[in-house]
Amino acid sequence: MTDPFVVVGGDAAGMSAASKFGREAPDREVVVFEKGEWVSYGACGLPYYVKGEVERLDDLVSVTPEEFVEERGIDLRTDHEVTAIDRERQVVTVAAPDGEFEQPYGDLLIATGAHAVEPPIEGFDLDGVFTLHSMDTAAAVRRYMGLDAPAVDLSAVGYGSIADEYAGVVAPEAVGIVGGGDVGIEMAEAFAAHDLDVHLFEMLPHTLQPFGAEAAATVEDHLAEQGVHLHLDTPVDAFRGDDRVEAITAGDADVPVDLALVGVGVAPTTDLAERAGVDLGPTGAIATDAYGRTNDEHVFAAGDCAEATNAVTGEPDHVPLALTANRAGRAIGQTVADDPTLVGDIVGTAAVKAFDLEVARTGVLDPEAARDAGFDPVSVTITTQSRAHYYPGGEEIQITMVGDRESGRVLGASMVGREGVAKRVDTVAAALHAELTARQLSYLDLSYAPPFSPVWDPVLTASKVLDGKLD
């Protein structure tokens, strides 16, 4: 009997791997160590919990610890932190509530995820300054806003009670968000829904950097319409206040706020791997092969701590998103169960809701990144309609599409509009995987009916214009 498959980290990648392994190799043992209390939860839903659209924190949980243990036969241990990996002896050291122990492994998956970057801003430790990267911090934000605690006793679904460290401020009026990425934009919507005055600080000239300047500019106009105070090109110097944050200082501005949320991105959590001599790749995340293996044949890595191959550039990339984590975890579970399965390439497809707008992107949009990958990027931006011109309710869709001058290949696209955007980008994502040229993309037979699209779908129009410019 081989030693068990040991998984470090109980979120998307880890639980997908354990579940798949459990189904494929029911006679073999799998152990998951999760250092926190929560497993398998939808972190992408946290802004909607703060907003109030998701009523209960535990609504975000896909599968409870009990279900993993009882229905899937997985030896899941929360509050268990893996502190060291001895690759030679194939054991991990585990810090558990009742002491430390060693656990041997046959194969190991490092799925330690990512953590919120905490920029070196003065006053970061004041009360009322939050990042949003866990169930607990989301609950803390709501408590601090004076909103009610979760309506259920979470221990009933396998969790302890949420830390209640804040008494709540009475009627907060203004919040400051540091970072105009997807979390920052989603949180602006969440706070605005509570009638708070929202200040959004972004050190770069535009928000939503991965979505490109064209989409971002349209989003920014919309944010302003929604009453969000935008501070672009504005690095934050300090959070100020006595015990609690009371203001944000950024250049000459001094903006009073009752709460601050910092969302300047995430970094892969690699310290455990690094200490064990597992190699990182050029992006700073854990390097893996097409099967999710690291430089050690018995050690895999997946999810937000690991690299994936970008199908457009052919290079390692770090795009910490849920599908990549789920897919890689699942594939590794299958591989460890002796059915070698590719983790798959990514093209960096992402979507975000920004108040009434849908924003989406895929592939390589940044000209410099495209040139670094050996392309000669050409970009077009068009605005067209989401429905037939005569059908009521149509909205503008703005598409930016990038192609390579020499090969004619489509490299990426961004889209923004009030409807029909988030899933329309998938057509371009499919084209990127298939390495279609702009001309080939413009020739796809896409669906048409007046309520859903013009005769020439916006993707066709954009690729036709791009093809013309590449020609």
Add this chain to the structure above:
Amino acid sequence: MTDPFVVVGGDAAGMSAASKFGREAPDREVVVFEKGEWVSYGACGLPYYVKGEVERLDDLVSVTPEEFVEERGIDLRTDHEVTAIDRERQVVTVAAPDGEFEQPYGDLLIATGAHAVEPPIEGFDLDGVFTLHSMDTAAAVRRYMGLDAPAVDLSAVGYGSIADEYAGVVAPEAVGIVGGGDVGIEMAEAFAAHDLDVHLFEMLPHTLQPFGAEAAATVEDHLAEQGVHLHLDTPVDAFRGDDRVEAITAGDADVPVDLALVGVGVAPTTDLAERAGVDLGPTGAIATDAYGRTNDEHVFAAGDCAEATNAVTGEPDHVPLALTANRAGRAIGQTVADDPTLVGDIVGTAAVKAFDLEVARTGVLDPEAARDAGFDPVSVTITTQSRAHYYPGGEEIQITMVGDRESGRVLGASMVGREGVAKRVDTVAAALHAELTARQLSYLDLSYAPPFSPVWDPVLTASKVLDGKLD
């Protein structure tokens, strides 16, 4: 100077060709003969005009005759019917309001479209029995329903007045629709919006035949919920009445109706081509090559009268839809302007709104058609969600996906649901063009955000299940 490019038919294919030719070869002459009054109108919008969502008939016009003549420099002649083609002399005979004449051509495009099939049902000639295949019949249906005439004098936008042959029946109460295809379903919605009692007759066991039985069954449940009386597996024997239709006889049933609409499909209008010795293909539409050329190198055909190549089967197909017509017309305009351009393949992508449902399809769904094309079809049907499980407002999406056992290729898919269907099918359409396997499709990096999709997009889930069944 060569003879002009002559186009027969002034709708999607014809006007696209003339417009593109005009832009590419501004010094050369193009003449369009249209036998009716209307050009370049959105026939797909007619049900929404009858419904009342499109207020004015001329809202359906994309470009007016004046704009074609004055802005695009096209010699457009409405009320001009081409009655014969002499391919040897390269002239067409034209019947105009002021007499017949001959027009020489350098190249000729036959874009005569399709016509509504009129099944041999007794009483078809009664007043109140309509097909819906032109602006005039749509206007006539509304007049017959006692609804107001178009609110504008259409002569102002280049059209004569709509024939006003019906006095209108007072307050119709019940309508019968013969044929459960897309037009029948759209008209059921249109009539129901006027609080009419709607009876829908379909001779086959299911409606929406090209969408497959699985999607159709879900649509039929929804139609019944909406109060539509479904008569499936029920051929209509007769329309009965004195002058006006008063009932529909189908088997044992005798259903009183005040109006009947027949939508049992369209047939390519090929008589002019046939008389001139232009070859038809196996589908009965005009055979064309990859450039839209017929068996005569100076005669092209495009749009609803012509075949196109199905990219899944590699065989000629006849799928009379707007995009195919526009695209082929445009390509032929470019080819005739001495820049040879492929008309492109189709995969038969289509979408239809059925009350609150979106229904979409692409590729080859029918098992017999798949076997005829040399495939061994395997089909799966799944039901999943349109959004993250915790995000409010999510709806079920049902997907049927068909693959080939030997190659693993995806052959087609249908989808039905209340949101996120019509454009989601485009991801599968792209996969069909790229000849992806079910496994490759299941590995696409598609967009995820809680308001728009589960982590595993329904297309990924369906292709994963299909891949498992093909394995």
